[in-house]
Amino acid sequence: MKYFSSGHGACPGCGLPIAVKNVLQALDGKCFVVNSTGCLEIISSQYGKSAWGVPYIHSLFENAAPVAAGIEAALRALGRKDEGHVVVFAGDGATADIGFGCLSGVMDRNHDIIYICLDNEAYQNTGHQQSGLTPMGEATTTTPVGKLMPGKLGKKKDMVSIAVAHGIPYVATSSSAFPADIRRKVKRALEFEGTKYIQIHSPCVTGWGVDGKGGIIAAKLAVETGLYPLVEFEYGKLTRVRKIKDRKPVEEYLKIQRRFRHLFKHPMGKQIIEELQRIADENARKYGLDVEKK
Amino acid sequence: MIEITIGAISRPMEAKKNKTGDWGTEYPIVDVEKCSGCRSCEMFCPDLCVEVVKENKKKYAVFNYDYCKGCGVCAFVCPENAIRMEVKEIYKLEVE
Numbered sequence: 001m002k003y004f005s006s007g008h009g010a011c012p013g014c015g016l017p018i019a020v021k022n023v024l025q026a027l028d029g030k031c032f033v034v035n036s037t038g039c040l041e042i043i044s045s046q047y048g049k050s051a052w053g054v055p056y057i058h059s060l061f062e063n064a065a066p067v068a069a070g071i072e073a074a075l076r077a078l079g080r081k082d083e084g085h086v087v088v089f090a091g092d093g094a095t096a097d098i099g100f101g102c103l104s105g106v107m108d109r110n111h112d113i114i115y116i117c118l119d120n121e122a123y124q125n126t127g128h129q130q131s132g133l134t135p136m137g138e139a140t141t142t143t144p145v146g147k148l149m150p151g152k153l154g155k156k157k158d159m160v161s162i163a164v165a166h167g168i169p170y171v172a173t174s175s176s177a178f179p180a181d182i183r184r185k186v187k188r189a190l191e192f193e194g195t196k197y198i199q200i201h202s203p204c205v206t207g208w209g210v211d212g213k214g215g216i217i218a219a220k221l222a223v224e225t226g227l228y229p230l231v232e233f234e235y236g237k238l239t240r241v242r243k244i245k246d247r248k249p250v251e252e253y254l255k256i257q258r259r260f261r262h263l264f265k266h267p268m269g270k271q272i273i274e275e276l277q278r279i280a281d282e283n284a285r286k287y288g289l290d291v292e293k294k
Numbered sequence: 295m296i297e298i299t300i301g302a303i304s305r306p307m308e309a310k311k312n313k314t315g316d317w318g319t320e321y322p323i324v325d326v327e328k329c330s331g332c333r334s335c336e337m338f339c340p341d342l343c344v345e346v347v348k349e350n351k352k353k354y355a356v357f358n359y360d361y362c363k364g365c366g367v368c369a370f371v372c373p374e375n376a377i378r379m380e381v382k383e384i385y386k387l388e389v390e
Contacts, residue, residue, distance in 0.1 A: 006342045006361035007309035012318055013365030017340040044309070048296055051309035179337045205365075212318075212365030216338070 001053075003029040008051035009043040013212035015176035015202030015219060016040050016118055020089060022179040023116060026186035029054050030084040032071055036064035036099060038091035039125040039204075040118060055084075064090045065103040069111040076112075085114055085190065092119040095199075096132035096157050107166040110194045114186070117159065117197070120204040128207045128259075132157040135227070136279070137272040138259050150268040151260075155279070163197040164233050170196040171233040176203060177219035181230060181242070188232070201228050209258020221253040226280035229287050241287045250276045314341065318364020320379040322357055328376035329354040335368035335377065344368065 003024040010017050016039060024031065035041050035058045044051040045058060059067045068088045075081055095103060095117040103115065122140050123129040130140040135156045139145045143152040163171045169192040172185045182200060189196040201222060203215030210218055222228040223242065227250060230242035251273065254260040263269035284290050331353025336344045343358040355368075355377075369377040 001342050004342065005307040005309045006358070007312035007314055008341075009312070009314075010340060012340075012363035013367055014340050017342070018338055018367075021342060022337065045304070047298075047302065047304060049309045049312050050304045050306060053306045212363075213367050213370040216367050216370060 001025070003053045004044075005051045005053060007049070009046065009049075010039075011205050013203075013205045013210075013215045014039075014043075015120065015204065015215055016043070018176045018179060018216075019116075019118055019174075019182060019200045019202050020044075022182040023087065023089075023186050024054060026183040027085060027087065027190075031055075031087045032068075032075075032084055033057070034059075034064050034068040034071065034086065034088045036088070036090040036094035037061040037125075038094055038118075039120070040089055040091070042125055061094055062099040063102050064088045064094060064099055065106040065113070065115060068113045068115070069106045069109065072111050072113050086112070088113060088115045090115070090117055091123075091125070092117060092121060092133035093123045093131040095119075096159050100132075104166065107163065107168050107195045107197070110168065112193055112195070114189050114196045114198065117199045118202050119199050120202050120207065121156075122204075122207055124204040124207040133159065136276060137254075137263055137269075139262055140259070145262040145266065150266045150272055151262065159199060160197075160231065160233070164236055166195075167236060168195040168197060169193070169235055170198075172197075173199045173201070173228065173230055175201040175219050175223055175228060175230060177201075177216050177223065178230065178242075185232065192234075207259065209261075210256060214256060218253065218257055221248065221256070224248050225250045225253045226284045226289055227253060227276065229283045229289055231287050238287065241289060243291045244284075244289050245291050247280070247284060247290055250280050313360050314363055315360045318362065318382075319385045320364040320366065320381050321359060321362060322364070322366070322368050322377045323380050324355050324357065325376040325378070326352075326354045328374045330374055330376075331355065332373060334371045334373060338367050338371045340365065340367065 033056045068086045072086045129142045137151045139151045174182045203219045232240040343361040
């Protein structure tokens with residue numbers, strides 16, 4: 001592949017390179033990549049060991065979206081619109097917490113960029129601290145498990161609904177366990193003018209506490225249990241969902257990961273699992289995930 | 295030792311000189327007979343070390359062990375079960 005090279009420093013089985021290479025493949029390398037601080041920046045852009053084969057810029061943690069907006073405006077002013085799309089790769093912390101205001105501004109001005117949020121559900125680069133997109137009950141270094149706390153107490157921030165509420169043309173979720181889905185959604189996003197937001201669930205082997213192939217198994221189960229629905233919104237309307245045949249109970253997803261293992265013995269664990277199951281059922285009802293039995 | 299050039303310019307695809315093949319404890323082996331050349335492993339491989347080649351009308355996956363970190367994702371996603379993971383010789387424990 002010409003756009004992203006081997007030899008980057010990701011952990012074995014990391015979901016980020018799977019997402020990134022499929023996005024770049026879908027764009028045929030015709031893009032300007034803007035990257036916020038995070039794991040992807042660390043693994044791919046060390047001095048003298050850059051893995052990128054496309055134009056790449058990294059500025060700060062919080063301003064990936066405005067930098068992309070600036071590039072897009074400059075290309076428009078110079079009449080070089082056809083040279084490539086502007087793509088942002090940002091982590092979940094950079095999207096939902098630190099760069100949230102800047103991203104909201106870019107969505108408000110509706111700059112013609114593709115914003116890709118690589119959602120590994122915590123600040124995995126600095127050692128697994130909780131972010132806005134951390135799901136309920138996850139044990140992180142800032143929400144440790146003890147006598148009182150069963151991990152994170154709040155819910156996962158619904159970034160998809162927030163993005164839809166901005167009235168941008170295209171919002172979608174995808175998963176590293178479904179690369180063909182990533183490619184199709186990126187190609188679909190190219191057909192719209194304006195800000196496109198795609199949230200890709202990408203497993204982190206060290207943070208989630210799984211082995212090399214376990215990341216992909218967990219990401220697949222997240223979709224199959226209904227905790228991470230793959231949906232598509234066009235101009236605020238739900239147009240497509242990935243239907244699930246025989247939705248699995250959330251325990252199957254939780255029990256294979258170290259970050260959730262305390263839920264099975266903690267006194268409050270049962271309550272959290274019930275709540276997560278309720279969230280999965282709610283997703284299934286809201287998006288119509290279940291295949292109706294005849 | 296890092297050599298710093300004038301302007302500290304980073305060249306594209308320089309990561310290739312970072313041979314990550316010795317990170318893993320396992321490595322994948324393809325059963326060429328079973329492999330249908332469906333490109334599932336090529337699509338998934340996080341280290342971009344799979345290439346599907348065509349030889350005598352037969353398509354099969356070839357691994358570049360210089361970069362493979364031995365995560366086992368390819369073996370998990372293979373629809374034909376044509377890939378198996380083998381522990382490297384130096385990591386095999388000697389059992390008497």
